[in-house]
Amino acid sequence: MEGMEKSPSAAAEQAWIALLRSQQLLLARVEAALKAADLPPLAWYDVLLELSREPETELRQFEIGERVLLSKHNLSRLLDRLAAEGLVKRQACDSDGRGNVVTITKKGLQLRERMWPVYGAAIKELIEGPLSAAQIRSLGDIMQALLQNLR
Amino acid sequence: MEGMEKSPSAAAEQAWIALLRSQQLLLARVEAALKAADLPPLAWYDVLLELSREPETELRQFEIGERVLLSKHNLSRLLDRLAAEGLVKRQACDSDGRGNVVTITKKGLQLRERMWPVYGAAIKELIEGPLSAAQIRSLGDIMQALLQNLR
DNA sequence: CTGTTATAGTTGCAATTGCAACTATCACTC
DNA sequence: GAGTGATAGTTGCAATTGCAACTATAACAG
Numbered sequence: 001m002e003g004m005e006k007s008p009s010a011a012a013e014q015a016w017i018a019l020l021r022s023q024q025l026l027l028a029r030v031e032a033a034l035k036a037a038d039l040p041p042l043a044w045y046d047v048l049l050e051l052s053r054e055p056e057t058e059l060r061q062f063e064i065g066e067r068v069l070l071s072k073h074n075l076s077r078l079l080d081r082l083a084a085e086g087l088v089k090r091q092a093c094d095s096d097g098r099g100n101v102v103t104i105t106k107k108g109l110q111l112r113e114r115m116w117p118v119y120g121a122a123i124k125e126l127i128e129g130p131l132s133a134a135q136i137r138s139l140g141d142i143m144q145a146l147l148q149n150l151r
Numbered sequence: 152m153e154g155m156e157k158s159p160s161a162a163a164e165q166a167w168i169a170l171l172r173s174q175q176l177l178l179a180r181v182e183a184a185l186k187a188a189d190l191p192p193l194a195w196y197d198v199l200l201e202l203s204r205e206p207e208t209e210l211r212q213f214e215i216g217e218r219v220l221l222s223k224h225n226l227s228r229l230l231d232r233l234a235a236e237g238l239v240k241r242q243a244c245d246s247d248g249r250g251n252v253v254t255i256t257k258k259g260l261q262l263r264e265r266m267w268p269v270y271g272a273a274i275k276e277l278i279e280g281p282l283s284a285a286q287i288r289s290l291g292d293i294m295q296a297l298l299q300n301l302r
Numbered sequence: 303c304t305g306t307t308a309t310a311g312t313t314g315c316a317a318t319t320g321c322a323a324c325t326a327t328c329a330c331t332c
Numbered sequence: 333g334a335g336t337g338a339t340a341g342t343t344g345c346a347a348t349t350g351c352a353a354c355t356a357t358a359a360c361a362g
Binding site: 147 | 159160163169170174220268274277281284288290291292296297299301
């Protein structure tokens with residue numbers, strides 16, 4: 001009764017564990033690189049990046065939350081910090097009295113630009129270093145497939 | 152001057168982002184599955200698993216830390232919780248007066264066994280569901296390569 | 303031995319996260 | 333337009349994490 005197993009195959013288990021570990025270590029490396037350069041954590045970058053895609057456009061808070069995968073209360077307080085640093089501006093939304101719209105400030109744009117070289121270099125080293133171009137493509141495809149499955 | 156770029160290629164960046172996102176979502180799914188079954192978080196499983204590989208053998212605290220990728224103070228307190236629940240036993244090490252040795256209890260073994268079906272089913276669904284056998288092999292290989300690079 | 307440095311682990315404190323409860327507005331139905 | 337349920341966001345509180353300082357032992361050089 002092959003297909004009825006509820007446990008994963010050995011290959012899947014091994015891949016899962018390697019995925020878990022490497023992700024943990026990769027993330028730690030990136031965070032360490034940012035910290036070493038006296039820069040804020042990755043979560044700040046993510047939010048700033050989303051906002052800087054179209055710097056003029058206001059984003060609703062929940063839109064940011066969807067893109068960055070942050071729970072709303074969590075995002076609420078992250079934005080508190082970002083706003084306190086003058087990196088974003090949060091205003092009441094006139095078309096929806098419950099909500100806020102958020103825009104990035106000049107200072108926020110600048111910070112994101114300062115973060116990117118450090119972040120980018122880390123990605124380059126950690127991904128392009130050990131992997132061939134074919135592997136990178138393959139990694140991208142596989143991760144996309146995993147993501148599809150999570151919708 | 153192609154090779155001198157400090158930014159990652161578009162493919163590498165895309166793969167990185169997909170990796171980041173999928174890992175985040177996968178982990179959330181697994182944790183949610185455990186919680187839904189009234190089971191403790193994944194970190195507990197990891198520690199219990201390492202200890203249950205040879206249930207008779209005592210492990211030094213730092214050995215657990217190495218295998219589970221947990222900072223020492225973090226592990227120290229996680230073991231506090233596990234010990235408080237009677238899942239592990241922590242004793243002074245006689246061959247090294249600074250250290251502790253940790254063993255898993257019957258109750259700890261039983262908990263790990265109760266966790267595995269839930270965890271395993273989640274892995275099966277999340278990894279084997281969307282990926283072909285070849286992709287799973289490929290994923291394992293790629294993650295290994297990334298890990299190698301992190302030594 | 304004695305002094306120095308490294309290792310194992312714990313603890314206090316601040317920052318972050320997760321959860322549940324709460325407020326306010328919106329959208330929809332009757 | 334009053335009532336109901338959903339949505340956007342905030343807040344309080346407890347649990348977890350990260351960091352730095354601390355204790356105690358070990359290991360090693362002279």
